[in-house]
Amino acid sequence: xxxxxSRLSAGGExxxxxxxxxxxxxxxxxxxxxARFTQAHPRAGGVVSFLGQVRSSSGVEAAGDAVEAxxxxxxxPLTLPAMHELAERILGRWDLEGLLVIHRSxxxxxxxxxxxxxxxxxxxxxAFAAADFAMDHLKSESxxxxxxxxxxxxxxxxxxAEDYQDIARWS
Amino acid sequence: xxxxxSRLSAGGExxxxxxxxxxxxxxxxxxxxxARFTQAHPRAGGVVSFLGQVRSSSGVEAAGDAVEAxxxxxxxPLTLPAMHELAERILGRWDLEGLLVIHRSxxxxxxxxxxxxxxxxxxxxxAFAAADFAMDHLKSESxxxxxxxxxxxxxxxxxxAEDYQDIARWS
Amino acid sequence: xxxxxxxxxxxxxxxxxxxxxxxSAPSVSQVLARLEPDLAAAxxxxxVKCALNGAIVHDRDAEVLKSxxxxxxxxxxxxx
Amino acid sequence: xxxxxxxxxxxxxxxxxxxxxxxSAPSVSQVLARLEPDLAAAxxxxxVKCALNGAIVHDRDAEVLKSxxxxxxxxxxxxx
Numbered sequence: 070x071x072x073x074x075s076r077l078s079a080g081g082e083x084x085x086x087x088x089x090x091x092x093x094x095x096x097x098x099x100x101x102x103x104a105r106f107t108q109a110h111p112r113a114g115g116v117v118s119f120l121g122q123v124r125s126s127s128g129v130e131a132a133g134d135a136v137e138a139x140x141x142x143x144x145x146p147l148t149l150p151a152m153h154e155l156a157e158r159i160l161g162r163w164d165l166e167g168l169l170v171i172h173r174s175x176x177x178x179x180x181x182x183x184x185x186x187x188x189x190x191x192x193x194x195x196a197f198a199a200a201d202f203a204m205d206h207l208k209s210e211s212x213x214x215x216x217x218x219x220x221x222x223x224x225x226x227x228x229x230a231e232d233y234q235d236i237a238r239w240s
Numbered sequence: 241x242x243x244x245x246s247r248l249s250a251g252g253e254x255x256x257x258x259x260x261x262x263x264x265x266x267x268x269x270x271x272x273x274x275a276r277f278t279q280a281h282p283r284a285g286g287v288v289s290f291l292g293q294v295r296s297s298s299g300v301e302a303a304g305d306a307v308e309a310x311x312x313x314x315x316x317p318l319t320l321p322a323m324h325e326l327a328e329r330i331l332g333r334w335d336l337e338g339l340l341v342i343h344r345s346x347x348x349x350x351x352x353x354x355x356x357x358x359x360x361x362x363x364x365x366x367a368f369a370a371a372d373f374a375m376d377h378l379k380s381e382s383x384x385x386x387x388x389x390x391x392x393x394x395x396x397x398x399x400x401a402e403d404y405q406d407i408a409r410w411s
Numbered sequence: 412x413x414x415x416x417x418x419x420x421x422x423x424x425x426x427x428x429x430x431x432x433x434x435s436a437p438s439v440s441q442v443l444a445r446l447e448p449d450l451a452a453a454x455x456x457x458x459v460k461c462a463l464n465g466a467i468v469h470d471r472d473a474e475v476l477k478s479x480x481x482x483x484x485x486x487x488x489x490x491x
Numbered sequence: 492x493x494x495x496x497x498x499x500x501x502x503x504x505x506x507x508x509x510x511x512x513x514x515s516a517p518s519v520s521q522v523l524a525r526l527e528p529d530l531a532a533a534x535x536x537x538x539v540k541c542a543l544n545g546a547i548v549h550d551r552d553a554e555v556l557k558s559x560x561x562x563x564x565x566x567x568x569x570x571x
Contacts, residue, residue, distance in 0.1 A: 099278070100271040107270070111296035111351055117371070118289045119364070125282035142429075144419055144483050146465030180282055193290070193375060200288070201368050213488055214420030225421040228487040315499055315563050317545030384568055385500030396501040399567040 088156035088168040092149055094175045099182045106169045106187050113166040113189035117196040119204050125179040138218040141174045141183070147212045148172075155206050163199040165190045170203060174213070202239055259327035259339040263320055265346045270353045277340045277358050284337040284360035288367040290375050296350040309389040312345045312354070318383045319343075326377050333373070334359070334366040341374060345384070373410055414442065414476060417483040425453055437474035439463075439482065460485040494522065494556060497563040505533055517554035519543075519562065540565040 089106070099120050107116050123139045156168055169187040177183060184207065188199035215226040260277070270291050278287050294310045327339055340358040348354060355378065359370035386397040414435050418426040436442045439461055443451045453459065461468045462483040463475065476482070494515050498506040516522045519541055523531045533539065541548045542563040543555070556562075 100275040103274070104271040107291060107293065108351075111293075114292060114295045116289075116291045116293070118287075118291075119368070120278060120287045120289075121285060121364070122278065122282075122287070124285045124362070142419060142423075144417065144462070144485065146481075146483070147462060147485070150465070180279070191295070193292070197290070197368070197372050197375075204364060204368075209488075211488065212419070212485060214486070225424075313499060313503075315497065315542070315565065317561075317563070318542060318565070321545070380568075382568065383499070383565060385566070396504075 088153070088160060088170065090149070090152045090156050090170045091172075092143070092145075092152070093171060093173050096177070096181055097171065097173070097185075099171075099185045102169065102171060102185055103187055106167060106189065110166040110189035112191065113196075114191050115193045115196045116187055116189045117193075117200040118169075118185065118187040119200050120182060121184040121204075123177050123179045123181045123183060136179065136217045136219055137221070138176055138178055139181075139183070140176045140216040140218075140223070142214045142216075143174045144212050148174075151211055152207070155203065155210065159188075159199050159203055162202070163188070163190065163195040164192070165195060165199055168199065168203070170207070172207070172211070172213070205239065259324070259331060259341065261320070261323045261327050261341045262343075263314070263316075263323070264342060264344050267348070267352055268342065268344070268356075270342075270356045273340065273342060273356055274358055277338065277360065281337040281360035283362065284367070285362050286364045286367045287358055287360045288364075288371040289340075289356065289358040290371050291353060292355040292375075294348050294350045294352045294354060307350065307388045307390055308392070309347055309349055310352075310354070311347045311387040311389075311394070313385045313387075314345045315383050319345075322382055323378070326374065326381065330359075330370050330374055334361065334370040335363070336361045336366060336370055339370065339374070341378070343378070343382070343384070376410065413478065415479075415481045416442070417481060419483060420486045420488070422453060422459070422484050422486055425450055435476060435478045435480075437476055439468055439471040439473075439476070442476070442482065443471075454484050456486075458487055493558065495559075495561045496522070497561060499563060500566045500568070502533060502539070502564050502566055505530055515556060515558045515560075517556055519548055519551040519553075519556070522556070522562065523551075534564050536566075538567055 103116075103118055110116070124136065152170055152172065156170055159165070159168055165188055167189040169185065171185045173181070173183050184204075186200050186203045186207070188196045188203070190196035190199065216223045217226055274287075274289055281287070295307065323341055323343065327341055330336070330339055336359055338360040340356065342356045344352070344354050357371050357374045357378070359367045359374070361367035361370065387394045388397055413432045416431045416433055418429055418431070423429045433442060433445065436445065443454055446454070454461075461471065462485060464481055493512045496511045496513055498509055498511070503509045513522060513525065516525065523534055526534070534541075541551065542565060544561055
């Protein structure tokens, strides 16, 4: 099974600052991860982060339509290499001190963190752009399938055209 | 002295979600503030944050040019109303679940947090734009004067043309 | 020996399980030909990608499969 | 009674202190006329704003000052 991780170093030469890319199968503390990341990059003037969490309600719908749980499935031989390749692309495009990408899989409850992306940079604009780019591309290029539990029933969530529009902003 | 806070409610009608705007004169924990903010907005799918901290080194310069301390002075009768007005403008422009703006004044050491902005929204794009806008405008419109201690000497930091360019992106 | 098939996302429901062992065959097309017709039709969709041991398969008629290989079927990922 | 002058940023160094009490005068211009010439010149710059009790003063010749008022002089804020 050694092919599972054989493509991690496919990005060419080593970037100046390595990315911290992790997949978690159980819950994590975004604030602890962010604090550690920030402290690890004292030369960065700014850290931009995005935290995605399971919404406690899908919004305008009736109370009976609230999402009770969320499940993310992924295919390990593709997910982690794709996340590493995305991270290398981001480090090559912006001048960052550090990049953090954490993604959950498995079953999550409302309020649970799903994804945490953080970019540390000497310049604010680079940090914002890198975090924004990372989220746009993580959402559209990563191999995650999502099920929501609503009214006791699990249903798969379909792909959205909006994600492709988000990516088009960067080309 | 009641004129000091008389302009806080000048923004017209109350926004759907109030902003949390605070000025601190001593150090704070960005992770604790962010965790509390995130938990207070369970309907938000995403939270974007910017943390600005005192850099441990100004970067490419020689070791002797490292910033040893930073002092921010502000004029209270102007600072807090300006920050509240900016927050109201942001709440009027993007559909947010919540907005957090915390700014330090006083003397800070390398690694200390200076500013924390966080935007919670149902849609990722709104959260990114609101946090980005907040930082661009906080930097350029707020009444903060900055001194850096380098080689044992305090010196005032001059305004930068770059800040005005950042603001022009939004008009 | 056999092949391991992995069904991601909604394909899991259609296949009745997230994984399945099948008898080895030389190409992806030949593997599909032995499955239930409705499942084979879904896996043949242009929107469903196929990965062999973690690498996307571009030619499903290529006779490249070996016993012990893992074939994953990947429908479009979810939005949101 | 008197007026309180507040000097922000680098103006503090020029004035020798962050704050100063001065005798009351009817307008900002008249207050400035009584200060040291180099300080008065710096405070008269178009880049230095003046705030009366927290509100920016647009007409420095307006005779609006009352005893106990606070006049703040605000140079351009720092970048970075």
